[in-house]
Amino acid sequence: MQKLITLLGVEIPCANDGITVYMHESNPVKELSLKQLSDIYTARITNRKEVGGPDAKITLYGRENSSGTYVFFKENVVKADYAASCQTLPGTAAVVNAVKKDKFGIGYGGAAYAEGVKHCMVKRDDNNTAYHPTEENIAKNLYSITRYLYMYMRNRPTGDVKKFVDWALSSEGQKVVAGVGYFPVR
Amino acid sequence: MKQEDYDTDKKEFKSGTGLSLSIVEKQFRFSDWFAEKLIKSVSFFSIAFVILIFLFVFRESLPLFKGKADPEKTEITGDELSHSGDLRPEAYIPGGEVQSGEELSPEVYSPYEEAPETEVLQPETYGDVIPETYSAEEQTGYFSASDAYYVTDEEVDDPVRTLFSKDWQPVSDNPRYGLLPLFVGTLKVTLLAILFAAPLAIMAALYTAMFAPRRMKEIIKPVIELLAGFPSVVIGFFALMVLASFFQQIFGYASRLNAFVGAIAMGLAAIPIIYTLTEDALTAVPKTYVEASLGLGASIRQTAFSVILPAATPGIFAAVILGLGRVFGETMIALMATGNAALISANPFDSVRTLSATIGAEMAEVVFGDTHYSVLFLIGSLLFIFTFALNAVAEFYFKNKVIRRIQGK
Structure with missing residues (x-):
């Protein structure tokens, strides 16, 4: 047990990431609830009609199971095994690219990567309103699918490492976090 | 005249070639032998390498057939972590941002002292950020118990049996390794x-x-x-x-x-x-x-x-x-x-x-x-x-x- 504890190291949440659901720009579907997302990714919903779009089959795009996003989305949104028909791609950029070129595609990944695709608004359940993954909504805890990005260290930071970590957590460092498309933790 | 010339030429030629041949054989014998052995060993090594690589790859897959993998491992596996689910890396709080003093108690970092109870090892959230953006309470009733998809089939403890199934779901609560x-x-x-x-x-x-x-x-x-x-x-x-x-x-x-x-x-x-x-x-x-x-x-x-x-x-x-x-x-x-x-x-x-x-x-x-x-x-x-x-x-x-x-x- 003691050995395990020393192996665990130090965990520093340094940024907030909104997991965004990507859709093709022409897609008329504006919002999805977490339940609907889960149904889509477990192939219980296979047609756009059922979530308020035109009559078309949904193509699922996701990440490889070696990806943290894969596990996070599975544990917090899908809550079951992904459908076998979900295409797994090596990298969020590949997912974004695939959705960009597929009118009926849906994908997920960090908000920072979304370029040329539409963000889907996500609501917690049918009684709530749907929100975009914006800085404001994430700070107010309104957008449902968020996660922390961590720095890990073997030991408590000291010296130059501490200076860097403190800088990253300072308002100046958090500005950089926001600049690259993630969301500040404070 | 001509015949003689020819004969002498032939003689010289004969003796010359005989001599040079024997010299050639003696001079080149070692390098020939060496090159031959080198080529032989290279080809032998390539065969040995193929066999060794295969043995290595196969050995790594052996625990599947032995049943339960032995508990002594060099790294922490997912299983071990999930059994001791409350063990998390400690959080770092920069000076002045400390919410409550107890997290900074030295026991946590000392490898020799008894590990304190879970509250110290809980992942710390940091400052003003509320961690429960997707807490369990908010999503209760997400699935009804009768949901056919969500109810997992009977727990398969033997992964070898799932090798012939139709599902490839290696990262799952109920992993299936259908090939x-x-x-x-x-x-x-x-x-x-x-x-x-x-x-x-x-x-x-x-x-x-x-x-x-x-x-x-x-x-x-x-x-x-x-x-x-x-x-x-x-x-x-x-x-x-x-x-x-x-x-x-x-x-x-x-x-x-x-x-x-x-x-x-x-x-x-x-x-x-x-x-x-x-x-x-x-x-x-x-x-x-x-x-x-x-x-x-x-x-x-x-x-x-x-x-x-x-x-x-x-x-x-x-x-x-x-x-x-x-x-x-x-x-x-x-x-x-x-x-x-x-x-x-x-x-x-x-x-x-x-x-x-x-x-x-x-x-x-x-x-x-x-x-x-x-x-x-x-x-x-x-x-x-x-x-x-x-x-x-x-x-x-x-x-x-x-x-x-x-x-x-």
């Missing part, structure tokens, strides 16, 4: 790729060997061989960005990345291999065959298809087998262009997941010593066994029976 969809996918892609690449490459080789003017041949051959030097990532990226959209416009299939696109891209990788070897086999056919055929009044086309092609069948066959091996083991193109969905279907426009792409995609983050890890190595040994079996069958069965029939012997 069937991976096999179907690999075979589908390999077959399509060879059906695309082999005829094209053989016809191209026949053209350059028989019909093309010399100048044309000097252009075509190096250009096709240049394709062999293309890194497979580049071909994969090309397939991902260009080929997939192009073929979707033609065929209008639903999933943009599928077995067909992957097969075309892998075919591009296999064409130069098949082409080069086929070309060599065709040009190695004795000139007398061509001369005899033409002399009997056959046209060049008749000669090419009825004489040269059958005569070169063993070489062409070896070329196709090598191309097949290349496609079978191709990882990067499969990873990028086939969509990697583990489906079992006969439709060539469905997405597939190949064996090698599965290893390539999942090996990076798999827990060392885990069942998943062993299964990936099992896939590796299976890939090896299949290529070996393919080559063996080609060598011992086809060469004797099929090729003789084609050649009319």
